[in-house]
Amino acid sequence: MAELNRRRMLVSGGALGALGALGMASPAHARSLLPWTWAPSGSVAGSGAGDDPRWVWDEEADPLVASLLDRGAVPEVNRLLWNWTRNDQPLPAGLPAELRSFMEKARQLPSWADRDKLDTAAEFNKSRGLYLNLLNGVGGGMLSTAIPKEARAVYYSQGGADMEDRVAKTSIFGFAVGSLNAYRPEGSCVVESVKTRLVHAAVRHLLQQSPHWTGDIPISQEDMLVTWHTLPTFAMRRMLEWEVPITRAESAAYLHVWQVTAHLLGIRDEYIPATWEAANAQSDQVLPRNMGPTREGVELTDILLGQLAEQTSPGGISRPLCNALARYLVGDRVADWDGIPREPVWDRLVTVAWPALVKFREGLVPLPLVPEVAWVLDEAARRYILFYLTKGAETKIEIPVANRPG
Ligand code: HEM
Structure with a gap:
C-alpha cells in the first residue's frame, strides 16, 4: 500500500513528469528569463551558494x-x-x-x-x-x-x-x-x-x-x-x-x-x-x-531514426514503426518539435502494444492480452541494443x- 501511494505521488508529481510541464503556456523565451530558484538544500551537498547554473561551467x-x-x-x-x-x-x-x-x-x-x-x-x-x-x-x-x-x-x-x-x-x-x-x-x-x-x-x-x-x-x-x-x-x-x-x-x-x-x-x-x-x-x-x-534537431532526429530503422530492419521493423515508437516514448509535443511524422496506424498500435508488453514481461497480464506487434517491438529493441x-x-x-x- 505504501508502495502504491509513493508511486501515485511520483507519477502525479509532474503529470507526464518532466515533459508534462512543457505544456506551460508562456513562451520558452519568457521562461528562460525566470530566476533560478531550486534550493541547494535539496542537493546531495545539502547546501551551496545557489549560483544560477546557467553561468557555471567546469572551472x-x-x-x-x-x-x-x-x-x-x-x-x-x-x-x-x-x-x-x-x-x-x-x-x-x-x-x-x-x-x-x-x-x-x-x-x-x-x-x-x-x-x-x-x-x-x-x-x-x-x-x-x-x-x-x-x-x-x-x-x-x-x-x-x-x-x-x-x-x-x-x-x-x-x-x-x-x-x-x-x-x-x-x-x-x-x-x-x-x-x-x-x-x-x-x-x-x-x-x-x-x-x-x-x-x-x-x-x-x-x-x-x-x-x-x-x-x-x-x-x-x-x-x-x-x-x-x-x-x-x-x-x-x-x-x-x-x-x-x-x-x-x-x-x-x-x-x-x-x-x-x-x-x-x-x-x-x-x-x-x-x-x-x-x-x-x-x-x-x-x-x-x-x-x-x-x-x-530535426535533421539529427531524421538521421537517428533512419539508423534505427536500418539497424532493426532484419526484424522487419519499418521506418513508420520507428517513428511511432519514438513518438510514443517522448510524447507528441517533443515528437512534433523533432519533426517526427505522425503514423496514424502505427501510433495507435504502439500506444497499446508497448505497455501491454511491459505488463506481460512483469507478470502483470497473461499472454493473450499482448498484441502481436509487441513482439516486433521487443525484437527491435533487442537488435538495437545488440547493434x-x-x-x-x-x-x-x-x-x-x-x-x-x-
Ligand atoms: C560527447 C554524454 C551533456 C554535447 C559526449 C560523450 C558522452 C556524452 C558519453 C562522448 C561520446 C562522443 O564523443 O561522441 C553526456 C551526458 C550528459 C551530456 C551523460 C549529461 C548528463 C551534454 C550537453 C551537451 C553535450 C548538455 C550540449 C549542450 C556533447 C558534444 C559531444 C559530447 C557536442 C562531443 C561530440 C564530438 O565528439 O564531437 N557526451 N553528455 N553533452 N557531448 Fe555530451
Whole structure:
C-alpha cells in the first residue's frame, strides 16, 4: 500500500513528469528569463551558494583542456588514454602532469557514494535493461534533439558529421552505467565518465571557434542538468507510468548510480538532486526553458531514426514503426518539435502494444492480452541494443580536436 501511494505521488508529481510541464503556456523565451530558484538544500551537498547554473561551467577541466588543445597535445593524450579502460587501472605514463593530477582527483568516487546502493542499482539496471536501454537510447536521443543548445552543439561539433559513430561512443558510456560492474574495480564507468568530462571541456573550447556557434559558452551546468534529467528522471517517470514494479530500495539505488555519475561528469554536488522529489522539481524548472525545435534537431532526429530503422530492419521493423515508437516514448509535443511524422496506424498500435508488453514481461497480464506487434517491438529493441553493443566495442570515447568540418 505504501508502495502504491509513493508511486501515485511520483507519477502525479509532474503529470507526464518532466515533459508534462512543457505544456506551460508562456513562451520558452519568457521562461528562460525566470530566476533560478531550486534550493541547494535539496542537493546531495545539502547546501551551496545557489549560483544560477546557467553561468557555471567546469572551472577545473575547462582551462586545462583548452590549454592542451591550444598546444596540440590532445592527439598524444588520446593515444595514451586509448587503453585506459578499467576503473582500477593506473593512469598511463606520459600524460602531461597537470592532466594527470586533475584525472587522479576526478576519478575518485564522492565521499557520499554508497557501495551497497551501487550494487542494488547494478542489479536493477540488469533486470530492467530492455526498458532502460530503450528509454535512455531512443528516448534520450529523441529528447536531446529537442534541446536546442544540445542539438546545435552536437550538430556543429566534430561528431555531428558521423552520427553512427557518435551514438556508438555515447552507448559505450550508457552500457558502462548500466553494467553489473559499473563502479566495481573491473568496471568502466569511472573511466568513461572522466573521459566524457574531458570531451565536454574540449567542446566548450572548440565550439566557440565555430562560425556556426552563437551564444554563450556551451554545456553549462544547467545544460548538463537538463540532459541528466532526460536520462534517469525521464526513465523513472516512464517506468512508473508503465507500472513496472520498482521497490523503494531499487528506486533509491537507481537515483544513486546517476548521482555518482553526475558527480564524475563534473556536475557540482550542490546541483545534484538528493531525492526523486528534488529531481522532479529541478527537472520541471530546467526542462521547459531549455526545450524546443531547431532545424539542426530535426535533421539529427531524421538521421537517428533512419539508423534505427536500418539497424532493426532484419526484424522487419519499418521506418513508420520507428517513428511511432519514438513518438510514443517522448510524447507528441517533443515528437512534433523533432519533426517526427505522425503514423496514424502505427501510433495507435504502439500506444497499446508497448505497455501491454511491459505488463506481460512483469507478470502483470497473461499472454493473450499482448498484441502481436509487441513482439516486433521487443525484437527491435533487442537488435538495437545488440547493434550498439557491437559498434561500441569497436570504438572509444576520445577528446575531439576540431569542430564539424565545413
Ligand atoms: C560527447 C554524454 C551533456 C554535447 C559526449 C560523450 C558522452 C556524452 C558519453 C562522448 C561520446 C562522443 O564523443 O561522441 C553526456 C551526458 C550528459 C551530456 C551523460 C549529461 C548528463 C551534454 C550537453 C551537451 C553535450 C548538455 C550540449 C549542450 C556533447 C558534444 C559531444 C559530447 C557536442 C562531443 C561530440 C564530438 O565528439 O564531437 N557526451 N553528455 N553533452 N557531448 Fe555530451
